[in-house]
Amino acid sequence: MRTSDFDYHLPQELIAQTPAEPRDASRLLVMDRRTGMTEHRLFPDIGEYLRPGDLLVLNRSRVIPARLHGTRAESGGRVELLLLRQKSPGLWEALGRPGRRLRPGDRVVLDGPVPEARYSSNSSSNSLPGIEAAILESDEQGVKLVRFSPGDVPLDGWGETPLPPYIHERPSNPERYQTVYSSEPGSVAAPTAGLHFTDELLEKLRQAGIEQAFVTLHIGLDTFRPVQGEDPMEHHIHTEYYEVSQETAGQISLARREGRRIVAVGTTSVRTLEQLGLNWERAGIGRDDPAQGATGQADIFILPGHRFRLVDAMITNFHLPRSTLLMLVSAFAGRNPILAAYEEAIERGYRFYSFGDAMFLH
Numbered sequence: 001m002r003t004s005d006f007d008y009h010l011p012q013e014l015i016a017q018t019p020a021e022p023r024d025a026s027r028l029l030v031m032d033r034r035t036g037m038t039e040h041r042l043f044p045d046i047g048e049y050l051r052p053g054d055l056l057v058l059n060r061s062r063v064i065p066a067r068l069h070g071t072r073a074e075s076g077g078r079v080e081l082l083l084l085r086q087k088s089p090g091l092w093e094a095l096g097r098p099g100r101r102l103r104p105g106d107r108v109v110l111d112g113p114v115p116e117a118r119y120s121s122n123s124s125s126n127s128l129p130g131i132e133a134a135i136l137e138s139d140e141q142g143v144k145l146v147r148f149s150p151g152d153v154p155l156d157g158w159g160e161t162p163l164p165p166y167i168h169e170r171p172s173n174p175e176r177y178q179t180v181y182s183s184e185p186g187s188v189a190a191p192t193a194g195l196h197f198t199d200e201l202l203e204k205l206r207q208a209g210i211e212q213a214f215v216t217l218h219i220g221l222d223t224f225r226p227v228q229g230e231d232p233m234e235h236h237i238h239t240e241y242y243e244v245s246q247e248t249a250g251q252i253s254l255a256r257r258e259g260r261r262i263v264a265v266g267t268t269s270v271r272t273l274e275q276l277g278l279n280w281e282r283a284g285i286g287r288d289d290p291a292q293g294a295t296g297q298a299d300i301f302i303l304p305g306h307r308f309r310l311v312d313a314m315i316t317n318f319h320l321p322r323s324t325l326l327m328l329v330s331a332f333a334g335r336n337p338i339l340a341a342y343e344e345a346i347e348r349g350y351r352f353y354s355f356g357d358a359m360f361l362h
Helices: 043-048 115-119 192-196 199-207 246-257 267-282 324-333 335-347
Strands: 027-031 038-042 055-059 061-063 067-072 078-088 091-097 107-110 132-138 143-149 184-187 211-217 240-244 262-265 294-298 313-317 358-361
Touching (some): 027 043, 027 335, 043 199, 192 313, 211 246, 211 267, 240 246, 240 267, 267 324, 313 324
Parallel strands (some): 027 358, 055 262, 061 184, 262 313
Antiparallel strands (some): 027 038, 067 078, 078 091, 211 240, 313 358
């Protein structure tokens, strides 16, 4: 298995720059992973492929306004910081641009409140004094340890919602880069398969007997890190915080015992479920044993050959070439069928990546 095995050519014009309006107006490619057969539908048709009793698992993580701008205190040069993970109050891991020029000992004076602050209920940030970021450490992968002073940075007023580098137009309303059910702040990228759902569609599915459960996985650094080497096994995947409540664990366990399908919405839900399944297996928790919730750092890396423990079907977007996410969906449905489906989607003009169209793999 080589990284180049997961490469494909995507015309630039198929990279979606804006979200579909309304949210559920996107297209849906349905693929039967047993036969490789595909169908082409619209996303609201997803209910025709879900069954009463299915358990739909959604990631409720919310994107934080983690992109900060400022100037170097020493030279006045422009700096951008992307916060990745809070270590303690005022102390964050971050990526910096220009990364190589930001070294331990450097100080960054942050710009003031940004236009996105109008969507925030936190209006007090407008009257705060200037905030500085001190670079404390920098590792070999370019991750900085940053301390803010005189206090932690008020993200709801001073930060922008980070968007992937291939999106060049900021949505007029940053809520369009959040799922309608997001409630737990912590991600630096959206769980984009969930962007297609509206409140009305979720309610329609509930009325059709499709159960819903929520997990949390905060998306971090690996969203921004392509696989560099030819051997994916040598790729270092960073951990991401996840949480499965006792209630949700009970829903998952009951669905498994009753033979009902567990349908993951997005690769982040897949990672959370498979981390949970691995935890249960290691702890010797069988189908008939009481379920246990979990919280911690997900470190599971899903590549072809992975034995799926909890996920029976998934809703996902179309992923970047040579990415860990393309490897994950290939592990679930097969590399050749996935690449063939991607080729078909390209021929039919599907929209790709975060604001793009969706797939249902079952």
